[in-house]
Amino acid sequence: MPDKIPTTKEIARRLNVSQSTVSRALNDHPRIGLRTKSRVLELAKKLNYEPNAKAISFKQKKTSVIGVVIPFIGEEFFSQAISGIETVALEHNYTILFGQSFDDLEREKKVVESMKKQRVDGLLISLSKQTVNFDHLRTLEKFDIPVLYFDRVPASDKVHKVYCDLEKATIEMIGWLFDKGCKRIGFINGPSQLTAARERLKGYIEGISRRKIKVDMQLVEQTDFSRAGTDRAMTNLLSLKNPPAAIITFNDYVHLDAVRFAQQNKINTNKKILFLSYGNLSITAHTAFPPIASVEQYPALQGKRATEILIELIHRPVSLTPYIFCNEETTMKLVIHNNE
Amino acid sequence: MPDKIPTTKEIARRLNVSQSTVSRALNDHPRIGLRTKSRVLELAKKLNYEPNAKAISFKQKKTSVIGVVIPFIGEEFFSQAISGIETVALEHNYTILFGQSFDDLEREKKVVESMKKQRVDGLLISLSKQTVNFDHLRTLEKFDIPVLYFDRVPASDKVHKVYCDLEKATIEMIGWLFDKGCKRIGFINGPSQLTAARERLKGYIEGISRRKIKVDMQLVEQTDFSRAGTDRAMTNLLSLKNPPAAIITFNDYVHLDAVRFAQQNKINTNKKILFLSYGNLSITAHTAFPPIASVEQYPALQGKRATEILIELIHRPVSLTPYIFCNEETTMKLVIHNNE
DNA sequence: TTGTAGGCGTTATCAT
DNA sequence: ATGATAACGCCTACAA
Numbered sequence: 001m002p003d004k005i006p007t008t009k010e011i012a013r014r015l016n017v018s019q020s021t022v023s024r025a026l027n028d029h030p031r032i033g034l035r036t037k038s039r040v041l042e043l044a045k046k047l048n049y050e051p052n053a054k055a056i057s058f059k060q061k062k063t064s065v066i067g068v069v070i071p072f073i074g075e076e077f078f079s080q081a082i083s084g085i086e087t088v089a090l091e092h093n094y095t096i097l098f099g100q101s102f103d104d105l106e107r108e109k110k111v112v113e114s115m116k117k118q119r120v121d122g123l124l125i126s127l128s129k130q131t132v133n134f135d136h137l138r139t140l141e142k143f144d145i146p147v148l149y150f151d152r153v154p155a156s157d158k159v160h161k162v163y164c165d166l167e168k169a170t171i172e173m174i175g176w177l178f179d180k181g182c183k184r185i186g187f188i189n190g191p192s193q194l195t196a197a198r199e200r201l202k203g204y205i206e207g208i209s210r211r212k213i214k215v216d217m218q219l220v221e222q223t224d225f226s227r228a229g230t231d232r233a234m235t236n237l238l239s240l241k242n243p244p245a246a247i248i249t250f251n252d253y254v255h256l257d258a259v260r261f262a263q264q265n266k267i268n269t270n271k272k273i274l275f276l277s278y279g280n281l282s283i284t285a286h287t288a289f290p291p292i293a294s295v296e297q298y299p300a301l302q303g304k305r306a307t308e309i310l311i312e313l314i315h316r317p318v319s320l321t322p323y324i325f326c327n328e329e330t331t332m333k334l335v336i337h338n339n340e
Numbered sequence: 341m342p343d344k345i346p347t348t349k350e351i352a353r354r355l356n357v358s359q360s361t362v363s364r365a366l367n368d369h370p371r372i373g374l375r376t377k378s379r380v381l382e383l384a385k386k387l388n389y390e391p392n393a394k395a396i397s398f399k400q401k402k403t404s405v406i407g408v409v410i411p412f413i414g415e416e417f418f419s420q421a422i423s424g425i426e427t428v429a430l431e432h433n434y435t436i437l438f439g440q441s442f443d444d445l446e447r448e449k450k451v452v453e454s455m456k457k458q459r460v461d462g463l464l465i466s467l468s469k470q471t472v473n474f475d476h477l478r479t480l481e482k483f484d485i486p487v488l489y490f491d492r493v494p495a496s497d498k499v500h501k502v503y504c505d506l507e508k509a510t511i512e513m514i515g516w517l518f519d520k521g522c523k524r525i526g527f528i529n530g531p532s533q534l535t536a537a538r539e540r541l542k543g544y545i546e547g548i549s550r551r552k553i554k555v556d557m558q559l560v561e562q563t564d565f566s567r568a569g570t571d572r573a574m575t576n577l578l579s580l581k582n583p584p585a586a587i588i589t590f591n592d593y594v595h596l597d598a599v600r601f602a603q604q605n606k607i608n609t610n611k612k613i614l615f616l617s618y619g620n621l622s623i624t625a626h627t628a629f630p631p632i633a634s635v636e637q638y639p640a641l642q643g644k645r646a647t648e649i650l651i652e653l654i655h656r657p658v659s660l661t662p663y664i665f666c667n668e669e670t671t672m673k674l675v676i677h678n679n680e
Numbered sequence: 681t682t683g684t685a686g687g688c689g690t691t692a693t694c695a696t
Numbered sequence: 697a698t699g700a701t702a703a704c705g706c707c708t709a710c711a712a
Contacts, residue, residue: 005484019700020700021698023689024698036697050456053457056689056690056691073422073423074416083414090454095458098436099426100422113390114435118394118435119392264628283593288600349706358682360684363706371682376681395688
C-alpha cells in the first residue's frame with residue numbers, strides 16, 4: 001500500500017496546525033515558532049514530503065523549467081552544448097525540458113508547441129535547417145516566454161542570440177595557412193542552402209582575397225555529407241592539374257571521410273596535403289590522422305553563455321534591446337594538433 | 341504591450357458565457373451548442389489561447405512529462421537512445437524532462453530530486469557508474485512515479501528494466517570467430533569495477549570454454565579508456581610469443597585507438613588481425629578500418645521499448661510483477677562490416 | 681445546452 | 697506566532 005502522497009495539508013492535519021504554519025515552517029519563514037518548526041520539519045522528513053513544483057509554479061507562474069530545442073543531439077556539438085546548458089541551469093535550479101527537431105520544421109513546431117503548453121520560463125533554440133519563418137516562436141512572446149537562439153540563429157538583429165562567427169574564423173584559418181606558405185587551399189563545403197556553408201564560403205573567399213590572390217573556384221567542392229559525396233569532392237580536388245596543398249573540410253565528419261579517401265589513395269596525409277576542419281570533435285583524437293588544425297566552436301561555452309543570458313532575460317523585466325552575443329570568447333579559435 | 345496571457349476565464353468574460361462552456365468548447369465536449377462552440381474556438385484562436393498544461397496537470401495529477409536521466413549524452417549510445425525515447429514520447433504526447441548524472445552519484449540524486457519535484461509521470465534512468473544504492477529512486481514509488489531502468493540497470497530482479505545481454509552477445513561473438521577458425525582471441529576490456537566489463541568478461545570466458553579450450557588470461561587486457569591505456573594493452577597483446585589472431589575491444593572508441601596503434605605499428609588491420617567491437621557507432625563508418633564485426637546494442641530500439649513500457653506502467657494500475665525485458669530484439673546482433 | 685460551485689497544493693494577505 | 701481565507705487556471709459533477 002503506497003502511502004498517499006504527502007502534502008502540506010496532510011502534515012497540518014496530523015500535527016493539528018494550519019496549512020499556513022506548515023508552509024512557513026517549510027520555507028524558513030521568520031515568523032514561526034522554533035518548536036513548531038522542528039515538529040513540522042521532522043514529520044515532513046518522515047513522510048518524505050516533497051513540494052509539488054507543479055502546484056507552486058501554477059501559483060507563482062514560474063515553472064523553473066527551461067526549454068531546449070535542438071536539431072539533433074547526436075551531433076557532438078549539440079550534446080556538448082547541452083552539458084553546458086544543463087550545468088548552468090542546475091546551478092540556478094532550473095530543469096531542462098528537451099526536444100529535437102531532427103531538422104524538420106513541423107517537428108520543431110510541435111516541440112515548441114508542447115514547451116509553450118508546459119509554460120517553460122524560457123526557451124533556448126537552435127533552429128532546424130528548414131526554418132526560415134519564426135511565427136511559431138514569435139507567439140511565445142505573447143506568453144512572456146523569452147527566446148534565446150544559439151548557434152543556428154536567425155539573421156534578424158531583433159532577436160537575442162549567441163553564436164560563433166564562422167566567416168571570421170575561416171578568414172583566420174586561411175591567414176594561418178598563408179603564413180605557413182600554403183596558398184593553394186582546397187575547400188570541401190556543405191550544401192549551399194545551409195547558412196553555415198554560405199558563411200564558410202564567404203570567409204574562404206574573403207580570406208583568399210585579402211592576400212591579393214584570385215580565388216580559384218575549382219578549389220571549392222561540395223559534399224552532401226555522404227561518403228560518396230565526399231569521395232567525389234576529393235577525386236575532383238586531387239585530379240586538378242595544380243592540386244591543393246591544404247584541404248579544409250566542412251566539419252570533422254567530412255574530414256574523416258576525406259582522410260580515409262586520401263589514405264586509400266596513398267596520399268601522405270598532413271605531409272603532402274594538410275587537412276583542416278571545423279568542430280574539433282573528440283573523435284578525431286582517436287584517429288590516426290586528426291586535422292592539423294580545427295576551428296573550435298566552444299559548444300559547452302556557447303551553451304553556458306546562452307543559458308546565463310536566458311536566465312537573465314527571465315528575471316529581468318522585458319528588455320527591448322536584443323542581446324546579441326558573439327565576442328572573442330565564443331568566436332573561432334584554431335586548435336593546432338600536434339601529431340608529427 | 342504584450343496582451344495578457346489568455347485563459348478560459350478571459351475568453352468566458354469576453355463572450356459572456358461561463359468558464360465551463362469555454363472548457364467544453366475547447367475540449368470537444370458533446371454537450372455544447374455548435375454555435376457557441378465555434379464562437380469560442382474562434383476567439384481562442386484569435387487570442388492565441390494555449391491551454392496551461394501546468395494547471396491541467398495540477399488538477400489532473402498528470403503532467404504529461406517523462407523524466408530521462410542518463411550518464412552522459414555525449415556517448416552516442418545515449419544520444420541515439422534519447423531519439424528513440426523522444427519519438428515514442430511525442431507520439432503519446434509526452435514531453436521529456438532531461439538530466440545527466442555525469443556518472444556522479446550526487447548529481448544523479450540532485451537530478452532525480454528535481455524530477456520528483458516536477459512530478460514527472462514516470463522516469464527512465466540509466467544509472468551512473470557510481471550508483472549501487474537505490475534509495476533515491478525508491479522514494480519515487482512513494483509518489484506513484486514508475487521507474488524504468490534501461491541499459492545500465494540494477495542487478496535486482498524486482499525492478500522494471502530494459503537492457504541488452506552483453507554476456508550472451510559476447511558468447512555469440514566468440515562462437516562466430518571460432519567458426520571462422522579463429523581461436524586466439526585477444527580481449528581489451530574496460531575497468532573491472534564496471535558491470536559492463538564484468539559481463540563481457542564472463543561472456544568471453546564462457547564463450548571460449550564452450551569450445552573446450554582453456555582460457556589464456558594473457559589474452560585479456562584492460563584499458564582505462566585513455567589512449568595510453570589502450571596503447572599499453574595493445575603492446576602487451578602484440579608482444580606475446582603467440583599473439584592473437586583477433587582482438588575484441590570494449591567499445592568502438594577503444595577500437596579506434598587500438599586500430600590507430602596497429603596502423604602505427606604496421607599491422608595489417610583486419611587481415612593479419614581481425615578487430616571486433618561493441619556499439620557499432622556511426623563514427624566507425626567514416627574510418628578506414630571499422631571493426632570487422634560489432635555488437636549492435638540497438639540504442640534507439642531500447643529507448644523506444646523502454647518508453648513504451650514506461651507509458652504502459654503509467655497508465656496501468658500498479659503492476660506488481662517487475663517488467664524485465666531483454667529478448668532477441670534488443671539483445672546483441674553482430675553487424676559484419678564489409679570492407680575488404 | 682448552459683451555469684454554478686468546488687477543489688487540486690501552495691503561498692500571500694489578512695486577521696487573531 | 698498562528699490561523700483562516702482567497703487565489704492561481706482548469707475541469708467536472710451537479711443543478712437549472
